[in-house]
Amino acid sequence: MAATDLTPDEFGFISTLLKDRSGLALTPDKGYLLETRLQPIARTHGLTDVKALIAKLRTAPPAALVHEVIESMTTNESMFFRDTKPFDHLSKVVFPALKAAGKSRIRIWSAACSTGQEPYSIAMTIKEEAAKYPGLQAEIYATDLAEKVLERSRSGIYSQFEVQRGLPIMLLMKYFKQVPGNMWQLNADIKSMVTFAPGNLLGSFASMGKFDIIFCRNVLIYFDEKAKADVMNRIATILNPPGYLFLGGAESTIGLTQKLVPMGDHRGLFTLGV
Ligand SMILES: C[S@@+](CC[C@H](N)C(=O)[O-])C[C@H]1O[C@@H](n2cnc3c(N)ncnc32)[C@H](O)[C@@H]1O
Structure with missing residues (x-):
């Protein structure tokens, strides 16, 4: 399943969650990011796919799972003396x-x-x-x-x-x-x-x-x-x-x-x- 297969409702739910919890503004063209970052989390938690993970996030999920999802969507690129x-x-x-x-x-x-x-x-x-x-x-x-x-x-x-x-x-x-x-x-x-x-x-x-x-x-x-x-x-x-x-x-x-x-x-x- 590609993240682009998410329904507008599913995409809306996950993008609102990310925006409210971390500030990340996820535009619809970044659907592939959801797929690559969330699929491994879905698998670790025994869920079939990202859709199933989103369904779980909608039903009083453990705080640790929510944090894992939020953290997985962060971009951590850095370097010493960045931009000098x-x-x-x-x-x-x-x-x-x-x-x-x-x-x-x-x-x-x-x-x-x-x-x-x-x-x-x-x-x-x-x-x-x-x-x-x-x-x-x-x-x-x-x-x-x-x-x-x-x-x-x-x-x-x-x-x-x-x-x-x-x-x-x-x-x-x-x-x-x-x-x-x-x-x-x-x-x-x-x-x-x-x-x-x-x-x-x-x-x-x-x-x-x-x-x-x-x-x-x-x-x-x-x-x-x-x-x-x-x-x-x-x-x-x-x-x-x-x-x-x-x-x-x-x-x-x-x-x-x-x-x-x-x-x-x-x-x-x-x-x-x-
Ligand atoms: C691209 S790195 C930038 C690191 C460093 N400041 C630099 O310029 O190299 C962005 C960092 O922001 C963190 N981040 C994202 N949303 C955040 C938030 N709401 N509060 C605090 N840190 C956040 C991410 O976890 C990530 O480590």
């Missing part, structure tokens, strides 16, 4: 500005951290810049909806392929050691700079406190405009002024909120509006 520029902006624009503002303690949130490359790239950037900021205390909090990626993040172990994507060789040599299986283990010093926790961008941010810098990269592209604007507006409420938000290369606050405005030429970097 944000990390240049961090060291050349944001850190100097926070120093000029007299901040010696900063809190950073990696809001959809996937397998950890983003928060660990932030941690390595801080380490590399540390000499310029004596006494700087930085806390990095990293969250994701998907539990499987958080487990991987916490391990700090990456494949040869993963460390070859975006990570400068000098930093690989400095902060990783090779372990059996052609894998690379991040050193304890960098690992200890990051705290990982589950977190859904659709949920309340109230318990997390405030941040000076937020990375929310390459996740809002999967949301519809209303959900994007809602997350951005709530992010603005937990940023300490001047407040810095990093979005992905294809993402912007323009047309969605005036609470966060682009920072001139610094593509992908936004700050609190006046």
Whole structure:
């Protein structure tokens, strides 16, 4: 059965579930994604196909099954120093500005951290810049909806392929050691700079406190405009002024909120509006 065989009612049910629980806006042309991601779950649970899985989801399903379905539909692609520029902006624009503002303690949130490359790239950037900021205390909090990626993040172990994507060789040599299986283990010093926790961008941010810098990269592209604007507006409420938000290369606050405005030429970097 192809997912395109789903009735409009079945497709409507599953897309509403995903949108309500994770923000994912699934367009009808993405039916094949449902098939490839949900078929293995159906099989594991002894169900004949995706239709049967959807039927089960409609009748008071166990919370774990719902989470498994939601998690299976996430896209967890990530890499060290993704797009390079944000990390240049961090060291050349944001850190100097926070120093000029007299901040010696900063809190950073990696809001959809996937397998950890983003928060660990932030941690390595801080380490590399540390000499310029004596006494700087930085806390990095990293969250994701998907539990499987958080487990991987916490391990700090990456494949040869993963460390070859975006990570400068000098930093690989400095902060990783090779372990059996052609894998690379991040050193304890960098690992200890990051705290990982589950977190859904659709949920309340109230318990997390405030941040000076937020990375929310390459996740809002999967949301519809209303959900994007809602997350951005709530992010603005937990940023300490001047407040810095990093979005992905294809993402912007323009047309969605005036609470966060682009920072001139610094593509992908936004700050609190006046
Ligand atoms: C493509 S990855 C981006 C990772 C990293 N920020 C980067 O730019 O490389 C998107 C991540 O967003 C997570 N995600 C999706 N919906 C989410 C939500 N509602 N709340 C928190 N994380 C979510 C996914 O699990 C996935 O790990």
